[in-house]
Amino acid sequence: MSHVDLTTELAGISLRNPVLTSSGTYGFGEEYADYCPLEALGGITLKGITPLPRLGNSVPRLAETPAGLLNAVGLENPGLEEFLVSYLPKVRRMPTAVIANISGFSLEDYERMARALQADSGLAALEVNISCPNVKHGGMHFGTDPRSAEEVIAAVKAATDLPIIAKLSPNVTDIVGMARAAQRGGADALSLINTLLGMSIDIEQQRPLLANTFGGLSGPAIRPVAVRMVWQVAEAIDLPIIGMGGITTWQDAVEFLLAGATAISIGTGNFVNPQAPLDILQGIKNYCEKCGMTSVHDLVGLAHKA
C-alpha cells in the first residue's frame, strides 16, 4: 500500500507516474510488452517519424563502447502516412500516455507532421526532435542554432493543438541558450538529452565501425553530461524537463529528478534490463517513502535547494 503520489503533470498532460521510455529505443510501444506492461508506465515516446518513409543507414548501426552505445539507425521509419494508417489507431488503445516524436529536414517537414497530429489523435503530446545527429544536413542544423530551433518549435506549435516537447541536442556550446530558444518558440516542455555525437574505429578493418561513420552515444557513459544539462536548464528556465541520458537504475532516475527533471525517460537502459522501467518506478517509490515524501514531485529539483 503506497502513500506516495506518483502522478506527474507535464506540459498539461497528466501522467500516471514520471517514468517514460525514450524515442527510438521502445519501437512503437508493443515490442517490450512481454517484459513491461504498458499500463505500468507513465508514458512512452514512439520511434521518430519523418514525412516520407526512410530505410535509414546501412549496418552496422550499433557499436558498443565503455558503458555506452553508439547508434546510427538513421531515422528508419515508415513515414507519416503509414504511421497515420497503421500505427496511430493502435495508439488510441494503448493504456498509457503516448508521445509521438517527429523529425524533419525542413521547416515544412515539421509543420506537415504537426498538422497531421492533433489532440484528437489520441496522442498525449508531440516531441520535436531537433537533434538527431545521424542524418546529414538533417536535424543537426535545427538543434545547434538557437534561431532555427525557435522557428521550428514555433511552426510546430502553430500547427497542432497538442502539447509540444522540444528535444534538445547536447552537442552545443550553450544548452541553456538552446532551451531558451525552444521556450521562445512556445515549447511546453523540454526533453534533455539526445545522444552525444561520437564514433568508433574498427582497428582490424582500419575503418569506422559504423557504416555511417558517426553515431549517437547513449547509455550510462553520458549520464554525467545529461545530469549537468538538466541541472543548468532547470536553474535558468521555468519549463518542465523530461530528463534522460543513461538512466538504467532507480538511483540514476532519482539523480535526474533531484537535478530538476519533472519526469524521466529510459532509452538504452531498456536494452540492458528490459524491466528497467518497472524496477525504476519501484525504486523511486521506495526512495520517496524512505525520505518521508508524499509526492514524487517533492523530489524535483531538490538538490538545487540544499
Add this chain to the structure above:
Amino acid sequence: MSHVDLTTELAGISLRNPVLTSSGTYGFGEEYADYCPLEALGGITLKGITPLPRLGNSVPRLAETPAGLLNAVGLENPGLEEFLVSYLPKVRRMPTAVIANISGFSLEDYERMARALQADSGLAALEVNISCPNVKHGGMHFGTDPRSAEEVIAAVKAATDLPIIAKLSPNVTDIVGMARAAQRGGADALSLINTLLGMSIDIEQQRPLLANTFGGLSGPAIRPVAVRMVWQVAEAIDLPIIGMGGITTWQDAVEFLLAGATAISIGTGNFVNPQAPLDILQGIKNYCEKCGMTSVHDLVGLAHKA
C-alpha cells in the same frame, strides 16, 4: 628486436615515441616513477599552471561515473614563480620531452606565462589550456569562442619561441571551427580533447557530489566523443593532433592514431593502470609489426583512406 620506427615528429619536436601523458593526471613527472620510467615515454605534460598559486576547489574533487571520472580540482598549482624556481630546474634533467600546460583568466595571464617559458628552459613545448571547465569565468570563455581562442593563441605564440599546442575543449558546437581558430592564432599542434562538462548528484545527501557542483568528465566513457573530434579535425585541418580522451589500452591508442592523431596522450588511464603507457607503447609496436608497418607514422589517419 623491433623493426618499427616509433619516433614521432610533432610541431617541430622530436619525440621518442607517440605516447604522452596528460596534464593534470601525471603531476610534475615524478609521481609515477615507480610504475613507469620517464625515459620510456614519448613525453609528459605537466599539471596546468597559472600566474598565481591556486589552492583549487574543496573536496570532494572526484566522482566516479560509469567508465568515467568527474574531476573538479580547480587548477590547484604552485603558481608560475614557484614553478620556475622549484620545478623547472628538474624538468631539464627529465629523460623525456616535457610539455608545460598553462591556464589563465585573461589574455595577460597567458602572455605572462608564455614569456617566462622559452625554448632555453628545457621544455619541449607549451600546451595552452583554453578549456578547463572548472574555473568560473575561467578558461571556458577562451575555449568556446573562436575569436578569443585565436587571440589567446596568437598572444602566446608571439610571447615565446616554444612550439605551441592548443588544447581544445569538447564542450562546443563546432570543434572544427575552434581548431581553425587555433590554427589562425598560430598553433603548431592541437590537443584533443579536454574533459566534457558533467556533474553527479549524491542521492543520499540530495546535493551535488562535487564541492564545485560541476566537473570535467574523463576516462573510457568519453572516448567515442574524443575519437569523433579527432577525426573531424583531422579531416578539415592540417595540424598535427595529440589525441586523448579515455585511452586506457593499446587498442584505444591505435583507434586515435587511425582517426588521425599523430601522438596520443594518457590521462585517467594512468589511474586505472599505472603501467598503461608501457603497455600501450608495446601494443602499438606489436600492432605495427602485425600490419607490416615500418613506422608508426604509417598508422596516422589511415582509417580516413580506407
Add this chain to the structure above:
Amino acid sequence: MLTEGLVVVHECLGEADQMLRRLVLSGPIAKTAKAGQFVAVQVQDSSISSFDPLLRRPISLAEVSPDQNEITLLYRIQGRGTEILARARCGERLSVMGPLGNGFSLPEVGELWLVAGGIGIFPLYALAQSALAQGLSVRLFWGGENQSFLRSAGLNDWQALGIPIHLCTLDGTLGDKGFVTEQLQGRLFQSFQLFGQTKLINIENQANNAQHSISEQITVATCGPKKMMQVVTELCMNFAVPVQVSLEERMGCAVGACLGCVCTLVDETGTLIHKKVCQDGPVFRGEEVVWDESC
C-alpha cells in the same frame, strides 16, 4: 521472458585453443523455446552491477530440454563479452532474455539438409533433434577450419545422431579439403541424377525442369559466415530448393524496438525492405535476402 538462468554446466568444449564453451542454464525458457531461436545473455553474474560491457550478447539455443528445464548454449570466446561470460561458474545466475526471434520452420515431410560453416553448426543441432523427432531424414554438410575444430565443436554428438554427414576442412585434415558449398553442390547434382562436368550455370534450365520433384523433397537450413550462406542460397535457388538462413547482426534491444539489427530483403513486389534480425529473424527465407545490399 526475462529470467535468471542458473549455471548448471559450464565447460570447455574440445581443445582449449578452439576457445569453445558449453553453457547449460536451468530455467523456464526451455519450456517454450524452439530451434533457431536465441537468447540475450548478460555476461556477468546478475548480482554484479557493471555497465561495461553494457549490452547483452545474443547466443543461439543449441539444445532445448523442456523436461530438464535446461537450455544449452555453445559459444566461441570472441571478444570482451564472451571472455567475461566464460568466467561464469556453476551456481551463478545470468540474466537471460528469451526465447527470442523466430526459429527454423520444419517441412512436413522429406529431407532436411543442414549446411553449417564453422560455429554456425551450433543452432543446427537443436534443429536436427527436432527434425529427427518429427521423422524427417536429416543430412549434414559441415565445413570448418580443421579437424581439431570439427571435433571440438561437437562432431561426436552429430555422429551419434546416425545421420549422413559430409565434412570438409580448409586444410584437409578431416573430410574434403575445401568449401562446404562444393559438397552441397555435388550432392544437389547427384539428387538430380545429373552427372558429368556440366557447369552449374549451364544446367540451370534442366534444374528448373526438375524443380518440382526435388523442391518437394529437400529443405535446406544454413548457418555460418554470410558469404557461405549467400552461395548456399544461390545454389539452392538454382535447384529451386527452399532454403532457410540464420542471419547475424549486432543487436541493441533484441526485441525489435531499436532497429539496430536490420537486414535487407526484397519483397514480392521487388521492393527493398528492412527486417529486424532479432524479431523477424534470425531465420529468413534465403531467397528474400539481399546479400550484397548495404542500405
Add this chain to the structure above:
Amino acid sequence: MLTEGLVVVHECLGEADQMLRRLVLSGPIAKTAKAGQFVAVQVQDSSISSFDPLLRRPISLAEVSPDQNEITLLYRIQGRGTEILARARCGERLSVMGPLGNGFSLPEVGELWLVAGGIGIFPLYALAQSALAQGLSVRLFWGGENQSFLRSAGLNDWQALGIPIHLCTLDGTLGDKGFVTEQLQGRLFQSFQLFGQTKLINIENQANNAQHSISEQITVATCGPKKMMQVVTELCMNFAVPVQVSLEERMGCAVGACLGCVCTLVDETGTLIHKKVCQDGPVFRGEEVVWDESC
C-alpha cells in the same frame, strides 16, 4: 609497485549482516609495507577487462606478514566496488598498487594509545603489532555501533594481544554506552591525575603545566569518522599529547599525481596549505589538520 596479488583467503568477518570481509593477498608488497600504509586494489580479477567501476579502491593494510609474503585487508562492503571485490575467489588475481602513502610513526618509547571509531580499527591492528614488537605499551579505545559489530570486526584478535582495551557502543551492548572520545578524555584526565567534574576547558591551563610529563609518555594514533578524529585531536592538543590521524579522501591516482585527494593543513606560519592524502598521508599530525576547512 604494481603487482598481481593472489587471493589466498577471502572470508566473511563475523556476522554476515556486518558486511565485513577479510582478504589475504599473497605477493611481494608484504616485503616493504608498514602500518598505516594502504594499497589501491582493482576490484575485479585482472583478467576481466571492464571499465565500470573504473577506479581502484584504497584499502588499508590491516596486517603485513613479510615472512609469509602476505598482506591482509579488512573491509566493509560499502558500495558497488567493494560489492564486486567481495566476489573475488581464492585463486583469482587482483591488481594491487602499493604500498602507498606514509604510515604511522611509532614513538621511541612510552605508551601508544589507539583510538578507533568503527572500521577505523582496521589499520590500527598492524600498528599495534609493530608497536608491541618494538616494546611499546599499547592501549586501545574503540567505539562501535554495537556488540555484534565489535565482535565481528575482530575484538577477539585484539583481546588476544593482551593489551588494555576500553570499549564503548552506541547502544551500550558492550562496554560503555556512548562515545569513545569520552573514554579517551577520562583516561587522559586520569593520566594527569586530575579528578572531579572540572570541564576540559577549565583545566586547560593545568593541563598545559603538566604537558611535558605526559606528552613524553603518550602518543595517540586515531582512525575513524572525521568528526571523531577531530574531537580526539582537540582533546590531545589540550593535553599536549601528540596525535597522528589517518585521513580518508576519494582518490584518483593514489600516487600524488592528480590532486584529487587533498586535505587542508595549516603550516608553521599559519598559512593554509593542501596536502595529498595518498602521498603525503594518509597519516598526518592531528595538530596540523584543518578540520572544518573546505578550501
